[in-house]
Amino acid sequence: MKHALIFNAISFITFALAVFFLATRGLHFSIEFTGGTVVEVEYSQPADINKTRHVVEAMGFGEVQVQKFGTSRDVMIRLPLRGDIKQTEMVGRVFAELCKAESGTITPREVITEKGEAISKQLCLTAAQAEPIKLSRSEVVGPAVGAELAQDAAKALAFTVVGIMIYLAFRFEWKFAVAGIIANLHDVIIILGFFAFFQWEFSLSVLAAVLAVLGYSVNESVVIFDRVREAFRKYRKLSTAEVIDHAITSTMSRTIITHGSTQLMVLSMLIFGGPTLHYFAVALTIGILFGIYSSVFVAAAIAMWLGVKREDLVKQPINKEDPDDPNAGALV
Numbered sequence: 001m002k003h004a005l006i007f008n009a010i011s012f013i014t015f016a017l018a019v020f021f022l023a024t025r026g027l028h029f030s031i032e033f034t035g036g037t038v039v040e041v042e043y044s045q046p047a048d049i050n051k052t053r054h055v056v057e058a059m060g061f062g063e064v065q066v067q068k069f070g071t072s073r074d075v076m077i078r079l080p081l082r083g084d085i086k087q088t089e090m091v092g093r094v095f096a097e098l099c100k101a102e103s104g105t106i107t108p109r110e111v112i113t114e115k116g117e118a119i120s121k122q123l124c125l126t127a128a129q130a131e132p133i134k135l136s137r138s139e140v141v142g143p144a145v146g147a148e149l150a151q152d153a154a155k156a157l158a159f160t161v162v163g164i165m166i167y168l169a170f171r172f173e174w175k176f177a178v179a180g181i182i183a184n185l186h187d188v189i190i191i192l193g194f195f196a197f198f199q200w201e202f203s204l205s206v207l208a209a210v211l212a213v214l215g216y217s218v219n220e221s222v223v224i225f226d227r228v229r230e231a232f233r234k235y236r237k238l239s240t241a242e243v244i245d246h247a248i249t250s251t252m253s254r255t256i257i258t259h260g261s262t263q264l265m266v267l268s269m270l271i272f273g274g275p276t277l278h279y280f281a282v283a284l285t286i287g288i289l290f291g292i293y294s295s296v297f298v299a300a301a302i303a304m305w306l307g308v309k310r311e312d313l314v315k316q317p318i319n320k321e322d323p324d325d326p327n328a329g330a331l332v
Helices: 004-024 049-057 087-101 143-171 174-198 204-234 240-250 252-272 274-305
Strands: 036-043 065-068 074-080 105-112 118-125 133-141
Touching (some): 004 174, 049 065, 049 074, 049 087, 065 274, 074 087, 087 105, 087 133, 118 133, 174 274, 204 252, 204 274
Antiparallel strands (some): 036 133, 065 074
8 A cells, every 4th residue: 555656646547548549539339339230141061150251351341240159050240331332232242252152153042931922032052952051131230229239338337337336335335335436447448448549349249348347346346345344353453554455465365366267268268269259358358457456456545545444344332231431332
């Protein structure tokens, strides 16, 4: 705590830079928020996701998302909105290129549905009349739907923050609730600042990582706050700063083991998870590192500056038999 002012000055500068980049550059939202076209295809064999991604990206539609879902043969492709081409035409061109990559050609056929209706459908057939790929579904997501999704995401973030504050206020004391939520918002804004500065794509998976970081960071703060309460009860002659230092030091081994193990798993996703999990793992990596920092140096220091003391956490019992006794309520 002797160096708390220096560490919090560094945090404030980092936080201010993150806010600046968010205000000037903004977030690069994925098509889940801005709208676009979703195409689902099914391969006859386990899909080569890298091959599919290369074919779609080579068409020059902009930033696309290609990922597996369901079985190993199912692939979902997300295409951005384009004003110069109809979305239905875009779907047809993508499916034609994927069919060509599987040595097939697009052949119109009449197909009988389950209701007995005859509809014309584009099939991908090879020379041997095999069907290497099927168009399972295509759907257009409009900008209005994306805007509603962004609003719901903001509400989810706000409800999470309020819930954490209420929990900390009941579990400990309002000063810890304020300190904890400032530290948590510090982590969230810095993550968003990184995504704004580098213009990384902000998708629903990144939002999930941000919400996970909120819970992960508050967990570390709770461990430290709980140890602070124990130290106030055990060490009566220590000052508030010394009690907080003791709490941080006594939880250091737990912090290294827990966060180190988690970070190894996140780095595995970052290195081996491919493009689908890349930004999710990046957000978690930044969040875990800054979450440790904020719980130790930001939350604890703010609680100290707010004037947390022994009386806030250790309630003195009252001697009801003799209220005039000067030693009433003393703990032995």
